[in-house]
Amino acid sequence: MGRWTQYDEDSYRLPAGMKRVGYDSDSGRYYFRNRDGSLWEGPQGAEFGEMRRAEGAPILQEQDEEAEIGVPSSRSDVYAPLAADEDGTFHARHTTRTDSAYRVILPFFLMVLVVLLLVFRLVHSSTPVNPPDALLCPGATEAYTIVRGDTCWDLSQSRGCTVQDILDLNPDLKCEAISPGQAICLPPLRGA
Numbered sequence: 001m002g003r004w005t006q007y008d009e010d011s012y013r014l015p016a017g018m019k020r021v022g023y024d025s026d027s028g029r030y031y032f033r034n035r036d037g038s039l040w041e042g043p044q045g046a047e048f049g050e051m052r053r054a055e056g057a058p059i060l061q062e063q064d065e066e067a068e069i070g071v072p073s074s075r076s077d078v079y080a081p082l083a084a085d086e087d088g089t090f091h092a093r094h095t096t097r098t099d100s101a102y103r104v105i106l107p108f109f110l111m112v113l114v115v116l117l118l119v120f121r122l123v124h125s126s127t128p129v130n131p132p133d134a135l136l137c138p139g140a141t142e143a144y145t146i147v148r149g150d151t152c153w154d155l156s157q158s159r160g161c162t163v164q165d166i167l168d169l170n171p172d173l174k175c176e177a178i179s180p181g182q183a184i185c186l187p188p189l190r191g192a
Contacts, residue, residue: 152173166186
């Protein structure tokens with residue numbers, strides 16, 4: 001709504017006691033009635049302007065709209081609902097809902113939620129991106145994945161075996177070139 005819209009109202013623009021009562025579409029004039037019942041007409045093609053007493057204007061029938069409808073108007077703009085059906089029920093043509101704005105934006109929020117769930121799933125995935133190849137170790141030996149800082153000597157000492165035992169189980173293993181994530185077979189843990 002504009003800043004000066006209150007100045008476009010009949011109550012502000014019309015003289016005291018004057019009320020807009022009709023519009024003649026043939027001549028393009030608005031008609032107004034004074035408190036004393038005299039009829040006035042506005043300038044042609046303008047909603048407001050200098051008014052003059054109407055002579056030869058169409059005869060306006062006084063109608064009591066509230067009595068016709070059967071329901072008194074309680075609104076300040078003299079709006080009255082449409083007439084009732086034969087059984088006395090009123091039917092609203094358009095009902096407004098207070099949650100209609102949320103209905104418009106709900107699909108957007110659902111799409112954002114789905115994208116966030118997909119990102120969360122990708123970031124916090126329980127399976128590694130490149131799972132190591134399954135290593136089948138013979139007999140009672142165990143599969144082990146090298147971590148940073150592991151050496152063949154440290155692994156042999158923790159298992160209670162020799163470095164040669166580890167190299168015998170893994171013929172392609174070069175102790176100088178082991179890397180984190182590499183899978184190897186280790187002999188069973190020997191008691192201390």
